[in-house]
Amino acid sequence: MTADNKTRRIAFDLDNTLIRGEYDFAHETPTRRFWARLLGKEALRAGIVELAAHCQRRGWEVWVYTTSYRSAGYIRRLFWLHGIKLAGVVNQARHEREVRVRSTKYPPQFGVDLLIDDSEGVRIEGERHGFEVLVVSPTDTDWVARVQARL
Numbered sequence: 001m002t003a004d005n006k007t008r009r010i011a012f013d014l015d016n017t018l019i020r021g022e023y024d025f026a027h028e029t030p031t032r033r034f035w036a037r038l039l040g041k042e043a044l045r046a047g048i049v050e051l052a053a054h055c056q057r058r059g060w061e062v063w064v065y066t067t068s069y070r071s072a073g074y075i076r077r078l079f080w081l082h083g084i085k086l087a088g089v090v091n092q093a094r095h096e097r098e099v100r101v102r103s104t105k106y107p108p109q110f111g112v113d114l115l116i117d118d119s120e121g122v123r124i125e126g127e128r129h130g131f132e133v134l135v136v137s138p139t140d141t142d143w144v145a146r147v148q149a150r151l
Helices: 033-039 048-057 072-080 092-098 120-129 143-150
Strands: 008-012 060-065 088-090 114-117 132-135
Touching: 008 088, 048 060, 048 143, 072 088, 088 092, 114 120, 120 132, 132 143
Parallel strands: 008 060, 008 114, 060 088, 114 132
Antiparallel strands: none
């Protein structure tokens, strides 16, 4: 928590940020390997387990904000396989239901203070609509340190 006792929220994009898309980056080994073999179709980017724990130790809630239509249950399960408990999930269906601002993503609607995304376009929307975005390239091998430094 911050000095004013407000819980801070950080949200991560999925595709090309935490889940491989067109870029090939290293993956985490799931904590729950047995269940991952049965339930896991996708893997998370190496470093997210360490980073999520870092955020949570500092009082940040960890969220996902994605433009994909993956279900919230599927996303929560994917993170659970890696030992990460998400505080919230915004997928495209929820975004379309709840957001009235014309923007690909609008984290303030959900109380998200910082969005981690691979898209420069989302960063530009953040400037336009007044929300914080840290762009992390899929090829950035030092991405965890960059996010930690921003926090």
